[in-house]
Amino acid sequence: MTTSHTLAAENLTLGYGDRVVVADLDLTVPPGAITVIVGANACGKSTLLRSMSRLLAPREGRVVLDGKEVHRRPAKELARTLGLLPQSPLAPEGITVLDLVGRGRHPHQGIFSRWNENDDAAVASALEATRTADLADRAVDELSGGQRQRVWIAMVLAQQTDLLLLDEPTTFLDVTHQIEVLDLLTDLNRTRGTTIVMVLHDLNLAARYADHLIALAGGRLHAAGTPAGVLTEESVRAVFGLDSRIIEDPLSGRPLMLPIGRHHTASADI
Template identity: 60%
Template sequence: MNQLAAQRLDLRYGDRVVVQGLDLTLPGGAVTAIVGPNACGKSTLLRGLVRLLTPAAGTVTLDGSDIHRMPARALARRMGLLPQQPVTPESITVESLVRLGRYPHQRMLSPWSAADQAAVEEALARTGTDGLRDQPVDRLSGGQRQRAWIALALAQDTELLLLDEPTTFLDLRHQLEVLDLVSDLHAQAGRTVVMVLHDLGQAARYADHLVVLDGGRLAAAGPPAEVLTAELVERVFQVPCLVVPDPETGTPLVVPRARTRSAMPVR
């Protein structure tokens, strides 16, 4: 269940092709990290996987069904998206923001239900934002704001969660807090997670499955320990490096090779 797949997928903006001829299967019940150089198509691919971008060619399927043939509300009950830079409505509180996640479950003229409120309360509790419920979102720290947006996605109550660069603009501590939260959501609630990341070490540490894009095409996919090699990093990212076991987790850790320094002049 919750298996996303692309078949011969082309995605473009106007005449500019960003993703081309992509065949890809993302395993259900796993955490997948999508990595690659800047402008390689990572965010574009995510937009295509959630139907925010119509394919120029090819198909995207969820458990074998073409997502472009599914009703929008039904699809919103299956997958939730945290965009890269979500726009926060002015002066909205954390709880009011999270309540927006219940929209796909609402019916015309239906009152707010106990089940809706329970979903909001669970989302607030899981993300550690229940103590912030009355705070305006635009006054929160970056890490708190990101947790509030993840709470909105959780309140949507989907089994498939997609996050576009959830650690962008966060310092190291808040990056790890967000990634630990995502990991807990997968481990404790069984959610399938697909996220775009920049840091290769974090991707290898937190993901079960790694997808590497290069120039809009698939460079590699599979378990991080098999995919993340020094040869691949140099070929895709143009960075000579060593790949060694992370001393904490044993997962692959990319260590760039030091540049040769010219001798200092003798005075």
């Protein structure tokens, strides 16, 4: 693995039909780091991730990987460097967990290359890391939502790319499995240098796990930088329309957001 890949959006405008979702966006993903994208619903987070992975063509601007536009690269070539876990992926009916995770090896299969021991090892490692090895022979459509989500994560891990894009990877997971998955991705980043970009809804998990935080508001970049620099009371109000108090997490030292509801007031002692 390498930390030298550079992924950036340049003057990027995205949309569906007549609707513009992301406008005039410029950002750079720090190589070898964990970047988390946050923002209110329908602000363009998932749309941005789709464009970065070549699934959605820009209306204006471009997405660039190592100096080349991703939308001009062959899909299989790109998939050897960049993996995507989309929001709510669909599995073929009746497919087993082992077969689905094995599909993560497809970009590494060529006309003359066949499945080999490296593919077996990659799949076994991904199943073990996501604690889904005991589900290998089960049909994916028989699993619970949390089990399916871990299997999808195993598939993208089996792809063994230098960059990973994950859209809400903790969806359907209880709090224990949320932490396990985010710890797993952190280990992957720290030990292999994998660049990770993910969308998270939980601001406190985002602040805890991100090296680089991107806040979108109304399809535009509101702020980008360290969690401490981005997760401020002013930013939470501007991005989410929510009053909050930001304190230091006593365990991680990262910012911790405490929402202020309409029926509560912030204590002056916090």
